[in-house]
Amino acid sequence: MKKILLTTFLLSGLLVTAACGNNNTKEAEKTAETTETTEKETVVEKEEVVEEIPTIVGVAAGNENFTTLVAAVKAAELVETLNGDGPFTVFAPVNEAFDKLPEGTVEGLLKPESKETLTAILTYHVVAGKVMAADVVKAIKEGDGSFTITTVQGATLTASLDGENVILTDAKGGTSTIIMTDVAASNGVIHAIDTVVMP
Known part of the structure; x- marks a missing residue:
């Protein structure tokens, strides 16, 4: 037991x-x-x-200051181009820049029959390659006060300094001031300008 x-x-x-x-x-x-x-x-x-940095079009589309520019890029069917590898430098007019144009100009440019003219104007704001603000200022100083920039459209812009501001002079003698610089995009850089430049 x-x-x-x-x-x-x-x-x-x-x-x-x-x-x-x-x-x-x-x-x-x-x-x-x-x-x-x-x-x-x-x-x-x-x-x-x-997070991935968006393309130039993506950056512009995400900024309320560029709504008119984005609408113009879409109307000109340049979205795919500006979403490409690049790199590109874009002198991007803010909404107020388009507001300075004569009444009815923007509406007229956005029509399908104005696509060729609109494309020429928009590509006049684009430069092949990535050009930072410091590069522009350096080139102006090395060029005795001016720097000629060849655009994708084919015509040129002339950059110069007014104090600390970079001024762009277009083919017709009109001027625009760069008001914001070095906005990064995955395929280039954006510099905002206060006036639309014309080829």
Whole structure:
């Protein structure tokens, strides 16, 4: 009888020990799974934080100061071009720049029959290559006060300094001031200007 009781006691002890072992193993597995999940979530969170810089069109579309310009780019069917690899430098007229044009000009340019004229005007604001503001200022100083810029349209703009401001003079003698510089895009850079320049 004592042997039976002792055997039963020992078996019970082994079962309890085994159960505890199983519980410990399960706890360890759960901890490992939780750690792995947390690590995965952390990696995902880090990946989500990394944001890509949009293209020139994307940057302009995300800025309320360029709504007229974006509408013009769409009307001229230049979205795909300005979303290309580039790099491009765009002297981008703000909405107020378009407002300076004679009444009805913008509406007329946005019509399908004016696409060729609109394309010429818009590409006159684009330069091949990435030209930062410091590059323009340096070129002006090295050029004895002026720097000739050849646009994608083919005609030229002349950059000069008025105090600390960079002034662009167009083919017709009109002038525009660069009011915001070095706005980064994935395929180039944007400089905002206060007046539409004309080829």
